[in-house]
Amino acid sequence: MKILVTGGAGYIGSHTVVELQENGYDVVVVDNLSNSNSKSLERVEKITGKKVPFYKADILDREALNEILDKEKVDACIHFAGLKAVGESVQKPWEYYENNIAGTLTLVDVMRQHGVKNIIFSSSATVYGDPQFIPITEECPKGRCTNPYGWTKSMLEEILSDIQKADPEWNVILLRYFNPIGAHKSGTIGENPNGIPNNLMPYVTQVAIGKRDHLTVFGNDYDTPDGTGVRDYIHVVDLAKGHVKALNKIKENVGLKVYNLGTGIGYSVLDIVKNFEEANGVKIPYEIGPRRAGDIATCYSSAEKAKEELGWVAEYGIKEMCADSWNWQKNNPNGYDV
Ligand code: UD1
Numbered sequence: 001m002k003i004l005v006t007g008g009a010g011y012i013g014s015h016t017v018v019e020l021q022e023n024g025y026d027v028v029v030v031d032n033l034s035n036s037n038s039k040s041l042e043r044v045e046k047i048t049g050k051k052v053p054f055y056k057a058d059i060l061d062r063e064a065l066n067e068i069l070d071k072e073k074v075d076a077c078i079h080f081a082g083l084k085a086v087g088e089s090v091q092k093p094w095e096y097y098e099n100n101i102a103g104t105l106t107l108v109d110v111m112r113q114h115g116v117k118n119i120i121f122s123s124s125a126t127v128y129g130d131p132q133f134i135p136i137t138e139e140c141p142k143g144r145c146t147n148p149y150g151w152t153k154s155m156l157e158e159i160l161s162d163i164q165k166a167d168p169e170w171n172v173i174l175l176r177y178f179n180p181i182g183a184h185k186s187g188t189i190g191e192n193p194n195g196i197p198n199n200l201m202p203y204v205t206q207v208a209i210g211k212r213d214h215l216t217v218f219g220n221d222y223d224t225p226d227g228t229g230v231r232d233y234i235h236v237v238d239l240a241k242g243h244v245k246a247l248n249k250i251k252e253n254v255g256l257k258v259y260n261l262g263t264g265i266g267y268s269v270l271d272i273v274k275n276f277e278e279a280n281g282v283k284i285p286y287e288i289g290p291r292r293a294g295d296i297a298t299c300y301s302s303a304e305k306a307k308e309e310l311g312w313v314a315e316y317g318i319k320e321m322c323a324d325s326w327n328w329q330k331n332n333p334n335g336y337d338v
Pocket of ligand 1: 084086124125126146150179198199200201203215216217218219228229230231269292294295296
């Protein structure tokens with residue numbers, strides 16, 4: 001089976017390509033490299049010992065996609081490509097809606113013209129907004145997002161669902177990721193954010209390596225055990241494995257399915273600091289700052305449905321996630337830019 005992986009050079013994409021190749025799938029990567037580096041794919045090749053066919057192309061480029069799908073007879077697509085910075089999406093909503101929504105519409109149209117009607121879509125726990133209940137099951141109603149990035153995920157879920165309903169030949173699996181951290185055990189691929197990291201773990205690793213002087217904890221007055229925000233951190237390799245399980249599922253002609261990919265366990269910001277320090281023997285100086293706009297107190301998943309229907313369970317614990325994040329950062333202080 002040959003899988004088109006859009007955004008395959010990125011953080012989650014590159015880890016997923018490793019798992020796909022190690023599970024006997026052929027892959028073709030399409031990435032415009034706008035927020036990723038093709039070195040990640042060279043490193044994937046070193047890990048798996050297999051070539052990663054790569055096309056530098058944008059999912060908005062219909063002609064390029066047509067040529068790729070004419071040439072490569074793919075059976076399914078795992079669709080990661082998209083803009084993903086929450087804060088930037090507030091400043092540049094048009095760019096987010098254009099890239100993520102128009103890009104996906106173009107991709108899906110080219111796919112169906114080539115008779116490829118299997119897609120796994122990278123969605124996010126952000127679609128639950130401020131969740132109505134915790135742990136969040138897939139039955140939890142979707143909520144109001146606080147930024148355009150989140151809306152693109154939420155709207156694309158609706159768009160792909162409608163397309164599947166109108167044409168039952170489509171198989172659509174929506175995967176709602178919780179908070180991916182960690183890196184491949186080899187320490188050769190990992191998260192490589194541009195500029196000042198928005199997300200917690202890359203910020204922590206940059207403090208650890210001395211690039212930033214301290215972490216600012218965004219609020220300690222939430223209704224949580226220690227007052228700081230609680231999230232469901234998941235090892236990116238576990239997340240990648242979830243995609244392989246979803247692909248196995250899609251072969252059963254599932255129609256439309258939605259799965260949370262999380263561990264089911266919530267850790268606070270201070271839990272992360274403590275576990276990172278203990279796992280790695282590095283101090284993370286921090287200061288308490290004000291809340292960040294749009295943040296919620298608590299967000300963690302129920303991981304039951306993915307376990308029952310996909311046979312997938314996250315295996316790595318928080319210490320390993322912290323150790324692997326640090327291993328990647330330490331070995332690659334400047335990410336892929338040497
Ligand atoms: C954010 C996005 C989510 C997106 C995800 C992955 C929001 C509301 N959600 O999730 O849509 O899918 O990133 O890109 O923005 N924190 C600090 N200091 C920091 C950074 C973070 O205290 O310097 C805290 C946050 O307040 C939060 C936790 O750490 O409690 C995790 O933050 P982050 O890694 O940004 O992820 P989310 O906000 O959960």
